[in-house]
Amino acid sequence: MEKIRLLLVDDHDVVRTGLRMLLEGQPDIDIVGEADTGQKALAMARELQPDVIVMDITLPDISGIEVTRRLNSAHPDISVVALTIHDDEQYFFEMLQAGASGYVPKRAAPEDLITAIRTAYADEVYIFPSLAKLLVADFVGQKSVDTESQPAEILTPREQEVLELLAEDHTNEEIAAILVISKHTVARHRENLMRKLNLHNRSELVKYAIRKGIISP
Numbered sequence: 001m002e003k004i005r006l007l008l009v010d011d012h013d014v015v016r017t018g019l020r021m022l023l024e025g026q027p028d029i030d031i032v033g034e035a036d037t038g039q040k041a042l043a044m045a046r047e048l049q050p051d052v053i054v055m056d057i058t059l060p061d062i063s064g065i066e067v068t069r070r071l072n073s074a075h076p077d078i079s080v081v082a083l084t085i086h087d088d089e090q091y092f093f094e095m096l097q098a099g100a101s102g103y104v105p106k107r108a109a110p111e112d113l114i115t116a117i118r119t120a121y122a123d124e125v126y127i128f129p130s131l132a133k134l135l136v137a138d139f140v141g142q143k144s145v146d147t148e149s150q151p152a153e154i155l156t157p158r159e160q161e162v163l164e165l166l167a168e169d170h171t172n173e174e175i176a177a178i179l180v181i182s183k184h185t186v187a188r189h190r191e192n193l194m195r196k197l198n199l200h201n202r203s204e205l206v207k208y209a210i211r212k213g214i215i216s217p
Contacts, residue, residue, distance in 0.1 A: 003030040004121045007050040009041040009067070010083070011060050015106075019054065019083075022110050029117065038062035045075055052120050054113070055100070057084040057091055065094050072099030079120035083113060092131055096203045102126040122171055125202040154196055160214070162189040166202065167209035 006029055010016050016034050023029050032048050035041040038059045045053065053071070057064040068080045081102035082095045095103055101120035104113050108128055119126035155163065158179075165175045172186045179186070199205050208214075 001028060003028055004052055004117060005030055005032045005048070005050040006117065007032060007041070007044055007048060007053045008034045009036075009038075009053055009059070009064065010056040011036045011058070012056075015056075019113075023114070023117075026114060029114075036060075038064065038067040041067050042070060045071055045078055049075070050078060052079045052081060052101075052117050054083050054117065055080050057082060057086055057095065065091070065098050068095060068098040068100050079123070081113070081116045081120050081126070087128075087131060099201060101202075103131060104128050105131070123202075124169060124171065125206070155193055159189050159193045159196075162186060163193050163205070163209060164214050166190065167206050167214060 006023065008016050008019050008031060010019070013036070016036070020031055020034075023031060032050055033044045035044050036059075038061050041053065041055070041059075044050075055064045055068060059067070064082065064084070068082070071078055071080060076099075079101040080099065081104060082091075082100050083104050083106060084091065085106050086092075087105040087107075092103055101123075102116035102125065104116045104126070105128055112128060116126035116128075161179060162175060165178060170178070172183050172190070175186045176183045194200070194205070197205075197208060199208060
């Protein structure tokens with residue numbers, strides 16, 4: 001079984017120790033390193049090339065938000081899951097905009113973090129349920145002022161189908177089965193619609209789909 005290569009980033013030793021104890025028991029997770037600063041996280045990401053990074057937001061040198069932004073630019077194949085004491089709107093949206101694939105408050109159950117890691121590894125986005133309402137409220141509040149520069153009509157019918165299924169959190173494999181096409185074809189449609197709509201990650205895609213009424217909040 002292929003394991004998820006995981007890097008832990010938190011400036012508190014006790015937190016990293018607790019996370020290691022929790023995650024080492026998972027048969028599909030391999031902890032390849034730990035970092036207690038943002039600079040170390042960036043260096044270790046370059047060296048170790050983990051699949052997923054569990055990232056604290058509050059770090060002693062540079063914030064986890066800035067680290068995530070740099071990682072998303074330099075290493076787009078590495079997924080970041082925020083694990084933080086902050087569960088307010090500001091940090092939540094800043095992490096998503098920086099490119100995070102998951103957001104889990106430290107008050108969450110261990111199973112939530114494990115699910116977020118596995119979801120991020122599958123190239124999907126995990127948002128802790130109590131925080132999802134912030135995302136919905138933001139998009140619903142903007143429905144009357146649509147700032148999207150590209151209309152959904154520029155997409156082909158097949159691309160619109162893929163867009164809707166992606167926004168509903170289906171994986172590429174699931175979409176391929178539903179539409180009876182290959183995974184490679186799904187990936188090509190996904191790249192095309194992202195390019196046409198100037199979207200860069202799944203969270204932006206979900207925003208667009210809700211705002212355009214393609215899916216309901």
